[in-house]
Amino acid sequence: DAKTTQPPSMDCAEGRAANLPCNHSTISGNEYVYWYRQIHSQGPQYIIHGLKNNETNEMASLIITEDRKSSTLILPHATLRDTAVYYCIVNHGNKLVFGAGTILRVKS
Amino acid sequence: EAGVVQSPRYKIIEKKQPVAFWCNPISGHNTLYWYLQNLGQGPELLIRYENEEAVDDSQLPKDRFSAERLKGVDSTLKIQPAELGDSAVYLCASSLGSRDGSYEQYFGPGTRLTVT
Numbered sequence: 001d002a003k004t005t006q007p008p009s010m011d012c013a014e015g016r017a018a019n020l021p022c023n024h025s026t027i028s029g030n031e032y033v034y035w036y037r038q039i040h041s042q043g044p045q046y047i048i049h050g051l052k053n054n055e056t057n058e059m060a061s062l063i064i065t066e067d068r069k070s071s072t073l074i075l076p077h078a079t080l081r082d083t084a085v086y087y088c089i090v091n092h093g094n095k096l097v098f099g100a101g102t103i104l105r106v107k108s
Numbered sequence: 109e110a111g112v113v114q115s116p117r118y119k120i121i122e123k124k125q126p127v128a129f130w131c132n133p134i135s136g137h138n139t140l141y142w143y144l145q146n147l148g149q150g151p152e153l154l155i156r157y158e159n160e161e162a163v164d165d166s167q168l169p170k171d172r173f174s175a176e177r178l179k180g181v182d183s184t185l186k187i188q189p190a191e192l193g194d195s196a197v198y199l200c201a202s203s204l205g206s207r208d209g210s211y212e213q214y215f216g217p218g219t220r221l222t223v224t
Binding site: 030032036041042043044045046049051087092093094095096097098099100101 | 112139141149150151152153156164199201203206209210211212213214215216217218
């Protein structure tokens with residue numbers, strides 16, 4: 001499975017968009033990009049995934065570059081409850097390999 | 109719809125004692141996963157079941173860890189005997205099958221184990 005690189009931490013002002021980057025330069029053609037998050041003392045929560053096209057759901061948007069070597073998760077209007085560790089994972093199949101993720105702190 | 113249910117939420121035991129964790133996946137999810145999460149790290153897969161068959165247990169320390177998924181629904185993860193280093197959060201997740209190779213895994217709240 002391809003490795004991902006994420007910044008260890010980011011801050012975001014409440015009500016502003018949070019843009020979380022992820023590099024996955026060795027991604028294979030059939031590997032998906034997944035985003036999960038983990039709020040303190042809870043299990044990871046699925047957010048969104050995509051293959052080539054940009055994706056949007058009620059939680060977030062996923063922007064994948066044309067060469068698929070990087071992606072950005074966008075939380076359009078961050079709230080304090082979005083403070084969490086965000087994991088970017090690439091794979092094909094159902095084996096998720098979690099890295100250290102990005103700690104997103106939303107501040108009022 | 110109920111999510112993945114795990115019990116107990118917290119468990120404190122002395123080393124060398126046995127311990128068991130229980131998981132009830134989302135109804136209809138045929139794939140079940142057990143993960144281990146150490147403090148400050150991401151979850152690591154221990155074992156994956158497709159229905160009642162363990163299809164990936166390569167990361168399960170089989171000398172002391174065991175798991176079962178009778179009837180392909182609920183699952184139990186057991187440690188016997190527990191060691192100090194087993195203190196961690198044990199997470200259960202489930203997913204549906206997939207046609208295109210993508211899977212959405214849904215996690216339970218986890219069981220926090222403390223071995224003293």
